[in-house]
Amino acid sequence: MDATPLLIVDAANVVGSRPDGWWRDRAGATARLRDALAPLADSGVPPELPPPVEVVLVVEGAARGVGPVPGIRVVAAERSGDDAIVDLVAGAGHRRRLVVTADRELRERVTRRGAEVYGPRWLTGREAQRRESH
Secondary structure, eight states: OOOSOEEEEEHHHHHTTSOSSGGGOHHHHHHHHHHHHTTHHHHOBTTTBOSOOEEEEEEOGGGTTOOOBTTEEEEEOSSOHHHHHHHHHHHTTTSOEEEEOOOHHHHHHHHHTTOEEEOHHHHHHHHHHHHHHO
């Protein structure tokens, strides 16, 4: 059994949770999110998620062209992003699985499969704290 926790981020939902003009450049906003998440593979998300962490960013639509960077695996959804996230949770076995989304239906679907769910602020609040501390 893989003991490394799996952190799955619903890119469209997290990007859409901040009114920062993301709608003008969805791919650019998703790439910025990806880059902000990259340190989490080594640092985790204290205190709830100690490192190391496998981080997966699920992209769809206009953001499908966003590629991976070290520390972040990017999954371009073939169908809906929600379905891709459910498939990742189901395929991860019994390891700890955390999904970041505010989508109620998706929250229910992944919780039924044993995943923990956190809202976008769980991540975006940490991004702001990291920027302020540097």
